[in-house]
Amino acid sequence: MRPESLFPAFAPITSLKGCGPRLAPLVEKLAGGRVQDLWWHLPSGLIDRRYRPRIAEAEPGRIATITLTIDRHLPPRTPRLPYKILGHDGSGKLTLVFFNGREDFLKRSLPAGEQRVVSGMLELFDGQPQMTHPDRIATLEEIDQLASVEPVYPLTAGLAPRTLAKIIDHALARAPELPEWLDPAYQRQQRWPGWREALLAAHRPEHAADLEKHSLPRQRLAYDELLSNQLALLLIRRRLKRLSGRPLKGDGRLRGALEKLLPWPLTGAQRQANAEIAGDMASANRMLRLLQGDVGSGKTMVALNAMLLAVEAGAQAAMMAPTEILARQHAETLKPYCDKLGVRLALLTGRDKGKARVALLERLAAGEIDILVGTHALFQDDVVFHDLALAVIDEQHRFGVGQRLGLAAKGQRDKGGVDVLVMTATPIPRTLSLTAYGDMDVSKLTEKPPGRTPVDTRTVSADRFMDVVGAVKRKIQSGERVYWVCPLVEESEQSDLAAAAERHSSLKQALEPELGEGSVALVHGQMSSAEKDAAMEAFAGGRAKLLVATTVIEVGVDVPEATLIVIEHAERFGLAQLHQLRGRVGRGGRPGACLLVFSGPLGETAKARLKILRETDDGFRIAEEDLRLRGAGEVLGTRQSGLPDFKLADLAAHGELLAAARDDARLILERDPELATERGRALRVLLYLFERDSAIQYLRSG
Structure with a gap:
């Protein structure tokens, strides 16, 4: 049974004030449908309202909080023009600008002759300071309630930033005090706060550094998630190991x-x-x-x-x-x-x-x-x-x-x-x-068998397309075979399919008049198994010389005569995937080559990926780099990867914490295999918090 202290965590978001039937579906799409999903939805930025200059000293391009006296309203002559309000303090003048502003609302919020506090981005227009649509408008009495630093959360269409922030505040108010599951000495050494304190601090950043993955509250939360993952895996492993095996000895x-x-x-x-x-x-x-x-x-x-x-x-x-x-x-x-x-x-x-x-x-x-x-x-x-x-x-x-x-x-x-x-x-x-x-x-x-030479890998710009087709033709005329891999277009297989079919048809026109009918084959994920096998067999048997394919050929397909692979839009693929594809050629003794065709201009990450591929064919080094550049979810092609979906931990940033969590989990189970001590009972709460319930059942069932 889930402990009672966690009941608030698993309550539906509709139980939160302000999260009714209209907003709940949007919040659920963004973060999830339970209160604790909002705990894990951490801010990605902050708005700092602590800069409170006089008008004359205000720097343009910064968010400024200014106290001014409202002078007069200038309603627009036509609806297309903005509504302007003029104001001043002792040092200078400021214009407030509103597009589609409602006159009655603005006159109530900013009455002429009274003082108000406005906060928003300050800009210069024709040399004069102005603020378009201030984020906050308050009276002098309300100034103390104006949060000096506000978190900025990732959003989805239809959900206003302030609305989401308020709903998350209500969710955080329900975060309970939980028993401490960390080893006290390790917690002191890392200078980490308690669980609830860390959660609240992560949602209330004071400075940009507080948003970093290495800030102490975020590290603490990431470690909790990683520890629950490692503890659960070791419990499952122990259960599987307990199922007795049978000693198998052969005579060799x-x-x-x-x-x-x-x-x-x-x-x-x-x-x-x-x-x-x-x-x-x-x-x-x-x-x-x-x-x-x-x-x-x-x-x-x-x-x-x-x-x-x-x-x-x-x-x-x-x-x-x-x-x-x-x-x-x-x-x-x-x-x-x-x-x-x-x-x-x-x-x-x-x-x-x-x-x-x-x-x-x-x-x-x-x-x-x-x-x-x-x-x-x-x-x-x-x-x-x-x-x-x-x-x-x-x-x-x-x-x-x-x-x-x-x-x-x-x-x-x-x-x-x-x-x-x-x-x-x-x-x-x-x-x-x-x-x-x-x-x-x-x-x-880690070793390659003898006879394998590294694949010669080169990058080619897409505007040299006809040169690439020429290189393919020369390879085929010298008796070799070629793969041509089409890019992953979007998430949709339909558009991948269109790209592959289109490329197949253009390469048929370019090459079959010289190479003969049927020499360009096509294989993609939407074909039936029989069609795929027929295309693969035509290629393996040599009737087809060029195989146009989506990434279905990525794993394990073996045609020793294939010596060249062309990968279109290489910048869209992950490193590990490009390395896998490249491994399809040069398997039969002849040297292999790989042409990575890219469409520029390339971003820094794409450049770094293609550079690493040219430098090394060590799959383990490539995988580490891929993790660093793209993050865990992408490396194994997330959705089907069987990888746990971490909400707080980032394996590229928190790799050392994972190793520590692994050692901690091992030690815990050696000393307290049934999690029966005081710390053990706290760790059970942790497993429930991160929904590793099945692991707890293994504790009971032995």
Whole structure:
């Protein structure tokens, strides 16, 4: 049960004064539908009204708060002209300007002959000071109530700044005093205020520095959020580890034979990963390991090695990929090795129907298939394994944690849980890997196999488009193949599609008269699986020489003859994504090249991104830079990334706090595994505050 002290936090925003049926939908769209969502909606700026000069000394271009005597009103002769009010103090004159001003209202607010305080941006017009639409108008008695510094919040259309600020004030009034969950020594060392004090200070900045992510109140709030994330992940991990695994030991015959079949020796990093995985699989606990490796670092062979260990131990293994193209490709890569080793491999995708599917599932249940490769079709209820011991999941960030657990549940309960190995070719910065994969051990493949040369990367301005087409034609005429990647236009797939179709048609006209009918193929996300596969097969088989594509080719598609990739509007892509795409070429021994076509003028961030790509092909360095330049949400392509959505923490700015939260969480659970001490009970409140309720259930259920 959520503690009573947090009931106000989870009350609907409609319970706040001033947030009725008209405004509530706007506030909800902006921040969320509960009171605590407004606590996390922090100011992005401030208006400082502390500058209170006399008129003659006032600096133009600043917000000034001025006390003046109103002289007279000058209503406009036509409605198109502004309404003007003249005033003075002992040092000079000031004109107040109102467009579409209502005369009755202005005469009431600013009556001639009386003193008023006005606050707003001061400008010079024809050398004379004037203020257009003052933000605040007050009497001398009200001056003390005029906030000297006001927070400025991110807004949405239809919501006035003052209205939102008032609603947030009402929300903050409900913030309770909560028990302190921080370690007292660490809190003193960081000089952080208490939770409620930090929340109020973050909403009431006094200076521009208070808006910075490194200000003490904001650091404190970010740390709270990161600590709740790390504590929850460790609780979930502990639960998964408690589900007993089964010790799997092979005799090494299949793995030894595989090594002899490989075209080149394993890298040191591959050997290390194989040893870590074998160690996990031999233990009585379940394996939960992330295998991170750059494009072309040899992850697939490490995964095959793990699956062969399961087969040596008399069990089955499954490998799941996010798309049909990828699943097919994994099956085609692994099958020749499995055939030579006498290991039975099959492929199951959503396309398999009818009798063929039934026959395959019967063989699987009877134990006549050793390794099953497939898409999320593997999750379906009618897919029953004879004895599944290892699940390999490729490109995990396309699947949620729930799906990861779903495949792991396909094992036989009486034999212990299924070991899980997750692979990703998206090099993930350490900070992100802690938040997205904090429940896993990590193996990294940092070396490239022999024979891989770095891809020659160049930037080309879009106005040299015909030169790029010429370079593509020359490559194809020399027997090589080319990818042409169209940009992500907007969030909408429809417009991406239009861009790709249009580019496909213009390149067909430019190239097919010389290269022959059908030599320019198109693949995009809106095609059916069969159409996509047909286009990919035409390209892989050499009937098509140029493949125009949206980013569906980003992950794992392997055509060794492809040596050039052209990426249009490269400035719209993230660094990690450009690096992924670039990894599609130069895989077959011939050197690869990548042309990043950009439309200028480029902003500083875009320039920095393209420069890093030219300088390095180290995916991990690129990922760290991507995080620094774009922030966490973008790095893995947020919405499908399975990444927690942080409201207060910014992983690029708060990376060190994340590492500290990780260590703190580990120590807490070592000393107080059930969170039963005084601090432990406060930490339970923290978990509820940041909606990590499921982790608390794991505490109870053990």
